[in-house]
């Protein structure tokens with residue numbers, strides 16, 4: 001019989017750590033991963049037939065829930081006509097129009113195949129557009145695994161306790177300046193771009209302090225640097241228009257991923273028409289991709305976006321809010337110190353008394369040893385959370401009150417054992 005155990009054994013023989021992305025390996029929570037056989041709405045089923053209410057949801061992409069019929073239909077329809085052409089398609093135009101329509105100030109986008117690629121390309125564009133070399137990133141923000149952006153990275157980099165610099169040359173990070181999140185750094189005219197997660201969602205969830213994003217905007221303007229919002233998580237999850245609409249602060253460059261591909265590999269970066277004019281074939285900044293704008297991915301992304309209405313965001317926020325309140329009550333009843341920072345539909349969890357505001361405080365809370373016990377208690381009860389304390393919770397539109405209430409009940413049980 002195929003079991004999680006036997007598959008993990010086989011996987012470890014042929015795949016480093018048995019996984020194709022480090023956080024999946026359960027390294028920081030102990031034990032071994034469950035291997036997914038299929039997903040449906042809010043659930044995943046492992047190869048042993050066990051069902052889990054899934055709050056991983058691919059770390060964000062399956063915002064409609066797993067195997068959503070509209071997404072499957074769109075993919076099937078696209079696949080029946082071929083899977084990749086190397087020539088432009090109508091759906092690439094449609095999804096670019098849809099993104100620019102939703103995100104005020106973004107006039108053009110270029111599609112890529114991952115969030116990593118989006119950030120990497122956006123940095124190149126910013127350097128090309130400004131003629132400057134240096135970039136600023138914030139400790140605990142994650143922008144994918146590009147050399148220059150790995151340093152002090154959140155998500156799996158943080159969870160593994162890595163600095164993010166092995167295998168990366170000193171030269172590759174010589175132009176990267178790392179600043180603490182939620183403090184506006186003083187810039188100078190050597191800075192091409194300031195990259196920020198407008199809501200930090202890769203060190204648990206850390207909201208921007210009042211004035212932080214506004215301060216970045218003003219400081220970038222003062223020295224002529226570009227401001228880049230990495231919206232790979234927040235994009236099309238926070239609200240229709242993204243973080244600029246939510247916070248009222250306009251960046252110059254945007255990165256997207258996760259939700260935009262509807263569960264297929266896709267990312268995007270965008271900016272004003274003028275800035276994007278630096279990109280080949282219009283300008284001298286080269287960027288390309290064999291599978292960019294893939295017909296299956298654009299079909300899935302369009303299907304996802306068509307369901308992401310204002311009502312959908314209200315529902316997602318209500319779901320996150322119900323989960324937040326129920327979990328807070330359950331932890332309080334058990335005398336467990338926990339905070340659940342929430343920004344609209346985005347929700348995080350830290351076992352501490354005070355909401356972390358930067359990487360140091362997030363790290364102290366994430367690494368205090370409580371999360372692994374909570375994680376396994378929940379997993380035993382059929383609730384799948386991310387196997388690492390640095391990730392956000394990802395309720396989907398398929399999570400109904402029944403699943404949320406069952407989750408809260410499990411939290412109450414597990415809390416009493418912490």
Ligand SMILES: *Cc1c(COP(=O)(O)O)cnc(C)c1O
Nearest residue numbers: 114115116142143144232233257
């Ligand atoms: C996930 C993520 C990325 C990287 O996206 P991949 O598709 O995993 O390459 C970049 N930035 C942020 C904010 C992310 O959450």
